[in-house]
């Protein structure tokens with residue numbers, strides 16, 4: 001296929017050129033009803049914010065330019081079909097779980113999955129069999145899952161429908177996906193992959209292999225994270241056989257809007273062209289910049305920029321070096337503190353900080369000047385804070401909590417609000433997580449432990465954004481009666 005084509009963009013441009021008189025929604029009518037927005041954001045943005053119509057196709061049942069654009073997406077990633085998603089990768093993750101499992105069906109799920117996976121379980125009534133990712137104790141982060149862990153999961157639960165793999169983790173660790181896919185397929189089990197942080201993998205050989213290229217049944221990719229499209233736009237890629245496009249479309253349409261944004265969809269069309277046509281060259285430059293930045297950061301006292309040297313350690317089959325990952329406890333500071341200092345004192349917004357590390361995402365739009373600013377900020381922090389006494393290790397709960405009820409059972413059970421510490425030994429009725437990364441510390445149905453509460457108290461002390469409890473003050477948690 002001609003990857004230079006952008007059928008959706010061309011159709012939208014044509015619509016604009018025709019100066020069509022709008023007696024349809026959206027009601028701002030090409031911006032005349034929202035002038036202050038247009039004056040700041042640019043009037044054309046509002047002129048192009050339109051709804052579906054014959055010439056622009058319809059995302060729910062595409063048969064024209066959206067289908068052409070989706071076929072180009074599939075061709076770019078080498079899969080059978082690719083769905084444009086406008087409710088984020090969260091909805092792609094939900095559609096994957098719904099397509100794999102009926103209510104009551106089991107599937108293997110790493111405990112460090114994003115909350116969209118847990119939410120999918122509540123929505124679908126699927127039953128997670130939690131499996132343990134490998135833990136890097138030095139860094140205090142979860143890595144990928146191993147083939148052995150997946151094998152053991154299927155041996156214990158031969159009725160599980162499939163396995164959910166995170167490729168890569170937020171920090172860039174890729175699992176041994178090829179071996180996992182071969183093994184699962186030999187049992188006729190499905191492999192669905194949360195590739196939220198790997199939308200760019202397919203376009204450079206030095207990056208970890210993409211789930212699509214390895215034959216995963218489905219992969220949810222956040223094109224908006226590392227593929228260059230607008231925030232919230234995402235894609236779901238499928239290889240047919242164990243699943244077909246009609247079933248997946250039906251599942252997507254259960255929850256996806258019927259008024260898909262053409263700004264989001266067109267950004268997907270144009271981001272796909274950019275990745276397919278220019279991705280290799282741009283990503284090659286980004287990788288070179290990232291590796292050089294890591295080398296320079298590793299010369300700074302108190303900082304350890306980790307990356308592909310971890311390949312071969314447990315749970316790290318490959319590593320995405322475009323993730324600017326730095327362990328900062330050597331500065332005598334937590335990752336949370338460095339994350340805040342970077343923003344407050346150096347005007348640099350990092351992707352996340354955790355107890356031990358900070359993470360910067362490098363992608364298609366980075367410049368050497370901006371990368372240098374990060375390196376210089378870390379150098380300055382080192383001159384201010386480094387004393388040779390690293391912060392003592394923060395103990396993060398890493399083991400798989402005990403599941404007493406399925407997340408859905410717990411979600412719909414009667415609950416009572418209890419002080420956090422008094423909730424120890426009780427079954428949680430809620431999720432709680434730091435965001436980002438959005439990985440639940442506790443999910444509905446799990447036994448609350450002292451270790452979890454200690455960690456939550458630590459996070460509160462770090463002024464972290466904690467989300468999803470009914471009580472915004474994070475003093476109380478709802479437990480099952």
Ligand SMILES: Cc1ncc(COP(=O)(O)O)c(C=O)c1O
Pocket residue numbers: 087088089090091093114116166170194196197222232234437438
């Ligand atoms: C691993 C992972 N999966 C899924 C998602 C959900 O993506 P979105 O925010 O596009 O809904 C995220 C978001 O950060 C994520 O980190």
